[in-house]
Amino acid sequence: MTFAPCLNRFLLLVVTLILAANLSPTACRAQHLPNPKHTDSLDRFFQIESWLPTPNAQRTASGVPGPAYWQQRADYDIDITLDDKTQRLSGISRIKYHNKSPHTLRYIWVQLDQNRFKPDSDSATTTTAPSLSPRISFRGLNSILARTVFEGGYKIESVTDEKQTALPHTIIKTMMRIDLPEPLKPGMSTGFEIRFSHNIINAKVIRARGGYEFFEEDENYIYEIAQWFPRVVSYTDYKGWQHKQFLGRGEFTLELGDYVVRITTPSDMVVAATGELQNTKEVLKPEWIKRLQEAESSKKPLFIVTPEEAKQNESEKSNKPKTWIYSAKNVRDFAFAASRKFIWDAMAVKVGNKTPLAMSYYPKEGNPLWEQYSTKAVAQTLKTYSKHTIDYPYPVAISVNAKSIGMEYPMICFNYGRCEDDGTYSERTKYGMIGVIIHEVGHNFFPMIINSDERQWTWMDEGLNTFVQFLTEKEFDRDYPSRRGSARNIRDYMGGDKTRISPIMTNSESIYQFGNNAYGKPATALNILRETVMGRELFDH
Secondary structure, eight states, rough: OOOHHHHHHHHHHHHHHHHHHHHHHHHHHOOOOTTSSSSSSSSSTTTOOSSOOOOSSOOOTTTSBOTTOOOOOOEEEEEEETTTTTTTTEEEEEEEEOOOOOOOOEEEEOOOOOGGGGGTTTTHHOOOOOOOOOOOOOHHHHHHHHHHHHOOOOOOEEEEEEESSSEEEEETTEEEEEEEEEHHHHHEEEEEEEEEEEEEETTSSSSSEEEEEEETTTTTTEEESSOOSOEEEEEEEEEEEOOOOSSSSSSSOOOOOEEEEEEEEETTTTEEEESSSOOOHHHHHHHHHHHHHTTTTTOOEEEEOOOOHHHHHHHHOOOSSSEEEEEEEESSSSOEEEEOEEEEEEEEEOTTTTEEEEEEEHHHHHHHHHHHHHHHHHHHHHHHHHHOOOOOOEEEEEEEEOSOEEETHHHHEEEOOOTTTTTTOHHHHHHHHHHHHHHHHHTTTIIIISOOOOTOTTTHEEEEEEEHHHHHHHHHHTTTSSSSSSSGGGHHHHHHOOOOOOOSSSSSSOOHHIIIIIHHHHHHHHHHHHIIIIHHHHTOO
């Protein structure tokens, strides 16, 4: 997906952030740049052209793709079944891989992110053990022990070509190499099929990007399913195959493509997903369809599934299956959520010449907080980000309530924030929830649309996203207590132990103080550039 008008601005932001990294004490000490013209032995304001990559036919100096630019694609056709009794997924992924590169490929790498949850995974064995002194919480200890016994990871039943002929494949922890029966030449495509299954993480016990939450009171689940299917690794002109092992922190590097996904769940569950629902009449009640149509022109959130209807769904416990069909165009990932407990509301948001739907799905435990603020926060995010970057191109943007997850995927994200049992909530909970919704919905722009390599460089999506999040929060509420963006919020970090401050251009798994470095420092640098160095009018031009 190419957005040329945005790329020039994006290049400006990249250059600015590299400069900001050079101005950090650690970066200055690491880069010895003597300049006899200055009394300071280090020239902190030297021209940075020598740091920038040499322009070529693929990538020009302006940041616009060159005449020889190419980008791979992978299209997915998936059938997946959610077993509500065993908390397990099983399915078939049919992948059509398009070789747009000038290279002949003899194999294809596929990500197996769920293998991170195997007891002997690199993620488990390289994680620093928590301190037990003076004490550790029961929840923390329980999570450590759960990782040792949880039967995580994929069961790959078969890998075949389109004629059902078995393909040789090698699994190396969170990566799998599929050897092709014949070389895939430039401009050609190939198809293959993977049958797989895996257990779903208990997100209350094991920290993850998705999982399930069980509600003892009504014996229901909320499933938030992410990084759940084998996905093709990106192949680029600057990196080749990005088959770096997934440790849990450096998240995304994927190819764009089209998806058709058929999700089978118990018939009384409501399913939210990346993309647009294709079989509305088969899965939605007539009154839900009518309300959804009304929401397409509504300037305020309208219930699609009311709190009363959600409460009724909680008690049914159907054993009959129902299949929801979703289609998504030009996205690089797919996630979904399913539950009997979902209240669902939606409203229209005018963005350029499109009117996407802002939507929220949440249980009664999220109210009244979610009913009041979630969808409005989604709508504000689409407006502000579209104003400062590019118009939001997708038809929907969804916020799903989770107990303790904050995570983003194309068109859908999972966000924490719950009321107390009596329905009250603190200002901290309110603003924390709104902030995480803005941040995760904002990730649709960085990195889901601006397709950066977060497996390698976290700041390219987290830093840019946190900056526009700061702008959105201030437009949502002038007195919003933003955590990051203002210079005063990063003073302690920048004035702290210099050995614990990493340059921005540091790999995701190697960063000290992840939040301050990858989120706060780039956002603050851009805010200073906008407010002090350039001024809003010039910066926003």
